[in-house]
Amino acid sequence: xxxxxxxxxxxxxxxxxxxxxxxxxxxxxxxxxxxxxxxxxxxxxxxxxxxxxxxxxxxxxxxxxxxxxxxxxxxxxxxxxxxxxxxxxxxxxxxxxxxxxxxxxxxxxxxxxxxxxxxxxxxxxxxxxxxxxxxxxxxxxxxxxxxxxxxxxxxxxxxxxxxxxxxxxxxxxxxxxxxxxxxxxxxxxxxxxxxxxxxxxxxxxxxxxxxxxxxxxxxxxxxxxxxxxxxxxxxxxxxxxxxxxxxxxxxxxxxxxxxxxxxxxxxxxxxxxxxxxxxxxxxxxxxxxxxxxxxxxxxxxxxxxxxxxxxxxxxxxxxxxxxxxxxxxxxxxxxxxxxxxxxxxxxxxxxxxxxxxxxxxxxxxxxxxxxxxxxxxxxxxxxxxxxxxxxxxxxxxxxxxxxxxxxxxxxxxxxxxxxxxxxxxxxxxxxxxxxxxxxxxxxxxxxxxxxxxxxxxxxxxxxxxxxxxxxxxxxxxxxxxxxxxxxxxxxxxxxxxxxxxxxxxxxxxxxxxxxxxxxxxxxxxxxxxxxxxxxxxxxxxxxxxxxxxxxxx
Amino acid sequence: xxxxxxxxxxxxxxxxxxxxxxxxxxxxxxxxxxxxxxxxxxxxxxxxxxxxxxxxxxxxxxxxxxxxxxxxxxxxxxxxxxxxxxxxxxxxxxxxxxxxxxxxxxxxxxxxxxxxxxxxxxxxxxxxxxxxxxxxxxxxxxxxxxxxxxxxxxxxxxxxxxxxxxxxxxxxxxxxxxxxxxxxxxxxxxxxxxxx
Numbered sequence: 001x002x003x004x005x006x007x008x009x010x011x012x013x014x015x016x017x018x019x020x021x022x023x024x025x026x027x028x029x030x031x032x033x034x035x036x037x038x039x040x041x042x043x044x045x046x047x048x049x050x051x052x053x054x055x056x057x058x059x060x061x062x063x064x065x066x067x068x069x070x071x072x073x074x075x076x077x078x079x080x081x082x083x084x085x086x087x088x089x090x091x092x093x094x095x096x097x098x099x100x101x102x103x104x105x106x107x108x109x110x111x112x113x114x115x116x117x118x119x120x121x122x123x124x125x126x127x128x129x130x131x132x133x134x135x136x137x138x139x140x141x142x143x144x145x146x147x148x149x150x151x152x153x154x155x156x157x158x159x160x161x162x163x164x165x166x167x168x169x170x171x172x173x174x175x176x177x178x179x180x181x182x183x184x185x186x187x188x189x190x191x192x193x194x195x196x197x198x199x200x201x202x203x204x205x206x207x208x209x210x211x212x213x214x215x216x217x218x219x220x221x222x223x224x225x226x227x228x229x230x231x232x233x234x235x236x237x238x239x240x241x242x243x244x245x246x247x248x249x250x251x252x253x254x255x256x257x258x259x260x261x262x263x264x265x266x267x268x269x270x271x272x273x274x275x276x277x278x279x280x281x282x283x284x285x286x287x288x289x290x291x292x293x294x295x296x297x298x299x300x301x302x303x304x305x306x307x308x309x310x311x312x313x314x315x316x317x318x319x320x321x322x323x324x325x326x327x328x329x330x331x332x333x334x335x336x337x338x339x340x341x342x343x344x345x346x347x348x349x350x351x352x353x354x355x356x357x358x359x360x361x362x363x364x365x366x367x368x369x370x371x372x373x374x375x376x377x378x379x380x381x382x383x384x385x386x387x388x389x390x391x392x393x394x395x396x397x398x399x400x401x402x403x404x405x406x407x408x409x410x411x412x413x414x415x416x417x418x419x420x421x422x423x424x425x426x427x428x429x430x431x432x433x434x435x436x437x438x439x440x441x442x443x444x445x446x447x448x449x450x451x452x453x454x455x456x457x458x459x460x461x462x463x464x465x466x467x468x469x470x471x472x473x474x475x476x477x478x479x480x481x482x483x484x485x486x487x488x489x490x491x492x493x494x495x496x497x498x499x500x501x502x503x504x505x506x507x508x509x510x511x512x513x514x515x516x517x518x519x520x521x522x523x524x525x526x527x528x529x530x531x532x533x534x535x536x537x538x539x540x541x542x543x544x545x546x547x548x549x550x551x552x553x
Numbered sequence: 554x555x556x557x558x559x560x561x562x563x564x565x566x567x568x569x570x571x572x573x574x575x576x577x578x579x580x581x582x583x584x585x586x587x588x589x590x591x592x593x594x595x596x597x598x599x600x601x602x603x604x605x606x607x608x609x610x611x612x613x614x615x616x617x618x619x620x621x622x623x624x625x626x627x628x629x630x631x632x633x634x635x636x637x638x639x640x641x642x643x644x645x646x647x648x649x650x651x652x653x654x655x656x657x658x659x660x661x662x663x664x665x666x667x668x669x670x671x672x673x674x675x676x677x678x679x680x681x682x683x684x685x686x687x688x689x690x691x692x693x694x695x696x697x698x699x700x701x702x703x704x705x706x707x708x709x710x711x712x713x714x715x716x717x718x719x720x721x722x723x724x725x726x727x728x729x730x731x732x733x734x735x736x737x738x739x740x741x742x743x744x745x746x747x748x749x
Binding site for chain 1: 576
């Protein structure tokens, strides 16, 4: 079979798997968040932590819960990383220095999982599983909760209540993430991902060299790294590492896992707003962006333009033999279209065009299909913008799902859209301006600028993948990227919840002949184009100096 | 929005976080480990392979092989090469002059060592993998090493080629991933051939 046929079949199989999971998982998630009954184990949980599961929160209280929970998460994780040498199974590694611990703690709480450290030479098993992996679950559940709160804002009328954050957080974790993670962790182990508590030990290789055999609770962390669109690898090489991703089957499973919740959430959305066509419209916009980018990345890598790939005869630098170019491009496109940021190949060594497209995926704001929860609320915010633009064209007050989009609502949307580019461009501009910060670059010229842009695009969008040539473990990058991650994650959540509160207060507007239908192909087109135009206008100058210049070199 | 509200929510958040840390950070990984060790012990421990009763590594992790008598793996930039404590790729870009020079050097070396035309050296032989621990090479890279290995071991090249063919794995299920040869397993088979 030719590489092209095999590559296309692989994509087809992925789409089939996602299609099979779409309805059952989407419907299930809708039931989880609309059910009025608590499981026995959940009731016990609420009793122990003393929260009232029946309290219906205002948007501001819901927000305080999100922020309070995330703040203590950062603090506890920071403390754990600072003193990890005192924890069991620390493997003899020291505690992290303050800037690195700050960067890592914000990174995992903000669902980014940018890593300025290499796991195998920095972290013991307790810090990984009781610190990082816990946030892999919880940061995803927080994103999910905020998305659900926004949906409630659209579906509820004349109320100031959006639900209960603690209940949403607990149900998302206990009923959705944990069971799926448990099952697929075992599948990954069956495929070869390690899962043990053995400290690394040295063996003499067949050729007579010394090599350490690594261990660790890898599979249990690997699965939630993908399912929760986190992306922080147990090892430095992430999903390129054979102990995280041993073969082509686990590779396809990992791509499936990182896409499945963001994709199925479109169904959950349709079910919860009681108009499944709205969910399909959102899904279609996600699919258009994901598909177009996939074609571009794959074509760029297969054609391997550029000095080195041409000299080599293929774009194999930074790619594994077991994943060939197609499976690498599929992973790269999916990990940057979601907010995952795991990598099975090194994006820094991609062709100029291929690396540029995966960077653009992040700059679109992580909506194709985006992170767990964050993809959906990002997409809904952009749909509101699209409705507003259409309203401007015909001179009508725009509405979305029976809610008027007035001055207050669109102001929140505008701030949402500006928050991420602000964190991205300011951080990158400062980094590009000083000799000391430029000293971290591995490549020079446009590729060097791409390293900086990629880092801040990754941080501000909570992706976490890297053009890893950048030596980011410095005080400036650790601090600036940490702040970019916090701004990118939490200012947007503030705005989304404020928006949800404003929408819930409204009375429903009846649908009339003048209402713009938001489930037709015309709107899907408008929606997708809005995403591209917003990102294009914001980032074209920066992209032109970085990846576009590399691609044209 | 008020400070006392935030403190109250944070305090509730801390209680929730601590209980979740016990469930997700301790009970869950222990449960996964327990079931994995029972059901898939070999994989969970790292798919170890032994030679003459000694563990020589993992079939999933590439190893350095120097010397004429071995099939050689891909170039690796993990530490000094296949250092599992420093996994990673070169991260050099497509226009990097440094990478271009390295690639040309490797091509010349591989061509000379195996006595083949530089144009016949396949891409994976001159590029480093993303992990630096790639256990595989392409069948093309294995093929050009056959004559050299056979000569060094005093074996019939046809016999070595047969081993390579036996160890060539097609795409998984016929269409997933790449065609490949596991270098450690191939070299182990060579050793067994020599000793029988």
